[in-house]
Amino acid sequence: MPGPFTTRLAARTTVAGGIVDLTFDVIAPAPLAFQAGQFVTLAAGTDATGKAQRRSYSVASPSDDGHHLRFLIRVIPGGAASDLVDGMPIGTEVAMTGPHGFFVLAPQHPGDVVFAATGTGLAPVLPMLAELSRRTETGRRHVYWGLRNQEDLFVPDEVTDACAAAGAQLHIYLSRPSPGWPGLHGRITAPVLESLPSLREPTFYLVGNGAMIDELKKGLVDAGVNRKKQIRTEAFFD
Ligand SMILES: Cc1cc2nc3c(=O)[nH]c(=O)nc-3n(C[C@H](O)[C@H](O)[C@H](O)COP(=O)(O)OP(=O)(O)OC[C@H]3O[C@@H](n4cnc5c(N)ncnc54)[C@H](O)[C@@H]3O)c2cc1C
Structure with a gap:
């Protein structure tokens, strides 16, 4: 079931031009049970009207390890979430919600x-x-x-x-x-x-x-x- 959970940024690497590879430790509640293909959301400041905004990120790590979540994120210059994740010190606690979404594998594929x-x-x-x-x-x-x-x-x-x-x-x-x-x-x-x-x-x-x-x-x-x-x-x- 989707819900709020707390994570801590454990590692960040730049893996290509403008692409960062981030790993968060799931602190509580842990582990996060999710299916491959699902995403989580995080708070990314407020928009011009002062409304809180959220951004979604697909989990790039295996679904059998709910203690660590990896994300591969394109840093959009000037983007609220991009600036946040790109500049975030290692060890920062981040509140997320999830897992969300129905982009998951069919239980069984009939063919290719x-x-x-x-x-x-x-x-x-x-x-x-x-x-x-x-x-x-x-x-x-x-x-x-x-x-x-x-x-x-x-x-x-x-x-x-x-x-x-x-x-x-x-x-x-x-x-x-x-x-x-x-x-x-x-x-x-x-x-x-x-x-x-x-x-x-x-x-x-x-x-x-x-x-x-x-x-x-x-x-x-x-x-x-x-x-x-x-x-x-x-x-x-x-
Ligand atoms: C279900 C879901 C899962 C997502 N998972 C990922 C993910 O795993 N990795 C990831 O990098 N992004 C992912 N995104 C996009 C992400 O949520 C943000 O939209 C993106 O990071 C830009 O947010 P921002 O606040 O930095 O910039 P904003 O100011 O919100 O965005 C600026 C513009 O950048 C463009 N843009 C957004 N995402 C991308 C992208 N990935 N590549 C090129 N241009 C883009 C759009 O035109 C957008 O309007 C996902 C979005 C959804 C809905």
Whole structure:
């Protein structure tokens, strides 16, 4: 059940241009029981009218460890929560609420599983992959990860390992790569749609940029995918 809980910032590392990797110890009540894919919220000051504002962050750590919560956060210059988490001294106590959300794995997948994530949308995919790696389902798994350029690519080795452990094929696309990028180029929407004929009873998990989610969801539904049964989404922003 979602509720308030107290945490303490234990570690912060910058893992790519503008991306911070934060670990909080859960102090009380502990541990936090959550499902892979869920998020928590924290207070981030007040808006221009003086109203308290909150921000949501997906838990990037495994759901079997409710004593520590990891977050992968893009620091938006001037953003209330970004400034807060970027400047917060180690040891700071932070009140959170959660866990929230329904962007979680289906109890069982009838066929293939496809993740389409942009930027830090990869955060909830990491624990979902960890959970999938413990399942005995036989469907194929794909992770499409869209980023702008090489500088945005965070924890690539960890993502590669998490995909390998879950038997998932990783497809990284850069929309604006710097010269010399040897990998895939462009947005993830078209390749996911093009893969559709090769998939068997797929379930899609779309997360990150709201525009990508809307476009991909529309393309999938137009191609005959059942929106309610086969698509789950988590938009981080419009
Ligand atoms: C369910 C949920 C889970 C989320 N999980 C994460 C997470 O795990 N990691 C994370 O970095 N963010 C996540 N977000 C976004 C996060 O809640 C904040 O919106 C973000 O950190 C910006 O907050 P801010 O107060 O710093 O800036 P604001 O002033 O509120 O935001 C400035 C603008 O930045 C843009 N923006 C917001 N988030 C992002 C982003 N991730 N990448 C690029 N542009 C963005 C939006 O256009 C926004 O209007 C999540 C959002 C939701 C709804």
